[in-house]
Amino acid sequence: MKSDDIGFPSRSIWVARVPTKVAFFAWETTWGKVLTLDRLQRRGLQLPNRCFLCGCEEESVNHILIHCTVVRALWDIVFGLVDVKWVFPETVKEALASWRGSFVGKKRKKIWDVIPLCIFWTVWKERNRLAFRGGVKRSKVKEFFCL
Numbered sequence: 203m204k205s206d207d208i209g210f211p212s213r214s215i216w217v218a219r220v221p222t223k224v225a226f227f228a229w230e231t232t233w234g235k236v237l238t239l240d241r242l243q244r245r246g247l248q249l250p251n252r253c254f255l256c257g258c259e260e261e262s263v264n265h266i267l268i269h270c271t272v273v274r275a276l277w278d279i280v281f282g283l284v285d286v287k288w289v290f291p292e293t294v295k296e297a298l299a300s301w302r303g304s305f306v307g308k309k310r311k312k313i314w315d316v317i318p319l320c321i322f323w324t325v326w327k328e329r330n331r332l333a334f335r336g337g338v339k340r341s342k343v344k345e346f347f348c349l
């Protein structure tokens with residue numbers, strides 16, 4: 203399924219008890235508005251594109267929030283808790299659109315709904331921490347081991 207074919211996943215973004223800035227960040231990622239390195243390059247900035255978290259792949263919003271091996275570990279923990287196998291979607295938009303928690307029960311559903319938004323927010327904050335504290339340098343060392 204192509205990302206364009208699915209509707210905008212508003213129900214998975216504007217979730218009760220989630221701080222506005224966290225929901226808004228998810229909204230931005232869904233529209234591809236987050237300034238990841240691939241977008242900065244497309245704007246003409248001359249900089250190397252290496253994910254600040256794994257140091258192996260190029261950074262894009264879909265990589266850093268879903269596919270990055272470092273972030274995958276987080277997703278695996280979440281799905282390990284509920285013993286569910288998740289087919290990892292291509293895009294953030296698809297991830298949110300397919301985020302259904304009917305199997306966790308009504309009581310846990312409220313928490314379940316918050317999980318992707320919290321992961322996105324936490325990962326992005328960590329990414330920025332690394333990016334502005336010499337994450338690139340560290341990534342270059344890691345790059346060596348990735349080849």
Ligand SMILES: [Zn+2]
Nearest residue numbers: 253255256270
């Ligand atoms: Zn990565």
